[in-house]
Amino acid sequence: MNFIFIKYSYALLFSVLVTLPAWAGASEDASHQEAVKWSYSGATGPSHWGDLSPEYNTCKQGKNQSPVDISTSIPGKLDGIKMDYSLLVAENIINNGHTIQVNIRSGGTIKVDDKQFSLKQFHFHTPGENRVNGKSYPLEVHFVHVSDDNELAVVALLYQPGMTNRTLEPLLKKIPMNAGESKRLGAKDVELFERSKTIKNYARYNGSLTTPPCTEGVRWIVMRAMPSISRQQLDVFQRALKHPNNRPVQPLNARIIIR
Template identity: 50%
Template sequence: MKLASLMISSTMLATSLLAGVHHAHWGYTGHEDPTHWGDLNPKYAECKLGGSQSPININKDIIVETKGLAPIDFHYTSGAAEVINNGHSVQVNIKPGSFIKVDGKEFELKQFHFHTPSENQIDGKNFPLEAHFVHQAKDGSLAVVAVMFENGKENEIINKIWKKMPHEAGKKVACGLSAEMINELLPKEKAYYRFDGSLTTPPCSEGVRWFVLKDYSEVSKDEVNEFLHTLHHPNNRPVQPVNARKVLQ
């Protein structure tokens, strides 16, 4: 993806995902659902024309074994600033200072948000909940770390976020989530699948580095239902054609 185009998409990320402001109405139901995104606004054309769209179904047919795939270097050292219901997800905005290092480059953690059911699949399986940790480098390029949550015991950190999450779209409140708590959302083992993809919401900009962690965290059914009740509907984009892409592990 050209740098100029990526910088534009990054600006849109800052004004939409971070601030909850959108250039055109889109959603997950009716005439604004994912099948129509590419027709809602010319800026969203990549949603239907792109060849490297996310999410995808990660399966053995597209996985390539790679020796020496470097671990993600996590440096989550700052806490949360606020939690916002942007009408499409519940999003936690992060104070400056946290980042990952991949490909010799630092990507600052801007925010993380949730989808139910999961957007990415593993061997055709959806998970009850998926978190996307969205990072941005100084050159505007984006990297997303995805964490899958499987049914299990109550997740104490999720519970803290849910207690703060606004139930009205467009509202945000201060969030005292510490860096330690944010790290606890990640599974202990951080091996991953890697592929090139896109944002999973309009404008569906491509050129995004995706890292889907192989190990899972846990969440209770009640916590998933509370999130679903807040949004009133599932908020996952269906899996997209893989085309010629491969997934590295």
């Protein structure tokens, strides 16, 4: 699909809607203490996740797994997604060894399919997880939302290599460099996007969490807008994570990606 490269000031949202009763226990939520250890390489890496625990079975048996390569999409009538982060209050930023995650206290909502979802946290993957026409991007953010009836909506954003991204700067200064560390965040630290807008240009597909237990029922909305990130900024994420944290792309199977 024709992703439009727009300046970082353009709101970036990748949204995933997940039906996930136990969303708070999903590994997309860093507050969760995993019962079974998993990682991004070796014997506990992505190709083994499904065998590490019966709870992770969906990682190998699921047919609607994420991430994917967005290469074959069909045009559809996608409704705009209303996003309102105007009252966003961040709690903290943590390094949990798997990702760098910002936990949200309150104030972020999106409306998808006439349903409201509240932003719970967002976190980073480097390199990015979803691909576009086979191309990998250096960084991807997942904004994880949940509805009152525990469906999930994740809004994701891909970054392309380029100039320094000013909106990331305050957050970069707060990234805990070691696993297990966290820092409080102030009101000015989280300005990755416009606070209020309607997302119109995106691709959407049905997917899963990209970490164990790989729970399905997630509707992904991948923003077309791609802000830039500099080599130096990327280094900060990579030094903090100390390893790539991207799951390889998964087969589309019977799914269709709508754009």
